[in-house]
Amino acid sequence: MTEIPRFGQRASTPRQEQCTKHPGRPAVAYCKRCNRPACADCAIPTEVGSVCVDCANPSSKRRFRGGSAGNFFKRSEAPVTQVLIALNVILFVVEKIWPPLFQYLAMTPGIASVQPYRLLTTTFLHAGFFHLLFNMMMLYLLGSSIEKVFGWWRYLAIYLLSALGGSMAIVAWVLVEPVTINVATVGASGAIYGMFAAIFMVQRRSGMSTTSILVLLGINLVYGFITPGVSWQGHIGGFLLGLVVTGVYILVADRSRPGGRGAQMKWSALATAIMVAVFSAATWGLLHAAVAAVA
Numbered sequence: 001m002t003e004i005p006r007f008g009q010r011a012s013t014p015r016q017e018q019c020t021k022h023p024g025r026p027a028v029a030y031c032k033r034c035n036r037p038a039c040a041d042c043a044i045p046t047e048v049g050s051v052c053v054d055c056a057n058p059s060s061k062r063r064f065r066g067g068s069a070g071n072f073f074k075r076s077e078a079p080v081t082q083v084l085i086a087l088n089v090i091l092f093v094v095e096k097i098w099p100p101l102f103q104y105l106a107m108t109p110g111i112a113s114v115q116p117y118r119l120l121t122t123t124f125l126h127a128g129f130f131h132l133l134f135n136m137m138m139l140y141l142l143g144s145s146i147e148k149v150f151g152w153w154r155y156l157a158i159y160l161l162s163a164l165g166g167s168m169a170i171v172a173w174v175l176v177e178p179v180t181i182n183v184a185t186v187g188a189s190g191a192i193y194g195m196f197a198a199i200f201m202v203q204r205r206s207g208m209s210t211t212s213i214l215v216l217l218g219i220n221l222v223y224g225f226i227t228p229g230v231s232w233q234g235h236i237g238g239f240l241l242g243l244v245v246t247g248v249y250i251l252v253a254d255r256s257r258p259g260g261r262g263a264q265m266k267w268s269a270l271a272t273a274i275m276v277a278v279f280s281a282a283t284w285g286l287l288h289a290a291v292a293a294v295a
Helices: 070-075 079-097 100-105 118-124 129-150 152-173 178-182 189-205 211-226 232-294
Strands: 043-045 050-052
Touching: 079 100, 079 118, 079 129, 079 152, 100 118, 118 152, 129 152, 129 189, 152 189, 152 232, 178 232, 189 211, 189 232, 211 232
Parallel strands: none
Antiparallel strands: 043 050
């Protein structure tokens, strides 16, 4: 039997591979959670890849190896997605009760140059109910799938770095239109577009069709371009950084596969630290360039 692939490998299986539950039956896919080969009867298609019947069964004792941090993380298959949605909803309610919260967390490029935490906190604020509703629907649909594939901490890194990428693009646009330095921008859209990018990269790496995700992405991008008041710059920035971060994780998984899961986790953590440092430095440079452009 050939070696079972680890995270990041192609999901298709060679013909000689046999189903774990039904020896003798050819496998058609690897389960994206436990990496066991599954036949046509055992492989259940999902938005990204397939899962076996054991992992799809809520009563199964096997857990996806990427999400184990406390009892909540063990019980839920997408704990970070649930926490992120809850945090967005809570802050939306708090902001309606106490409007000054907007002034403390929203991001304008000018203020972010002295209060850089706003580059991320702004992603948890929303301009209205439907803005929140749409973003949380997309976060649930896209984020849940990505979290199951990458595990909770890599998924969180993709989310937050994509959000940072959206803010970076908004800051960079000040160099084109200096008047936008005092324009406030809120919303999780940059991070959501990072989820689009992650889905695209995983589907492409797994040999799956990317048509549906590209069509959905195209519709959302067009909507952002033609609708007044929508920060299309943040959308593009989040998507681009999502591509980079997801691509790095996939590359690390491919290169570190011979060393086993321990090596993969170590190199993924190192790659995350490097990306955080690089993108933070780039953001700092953009902030100062934006301020200098309007000085």
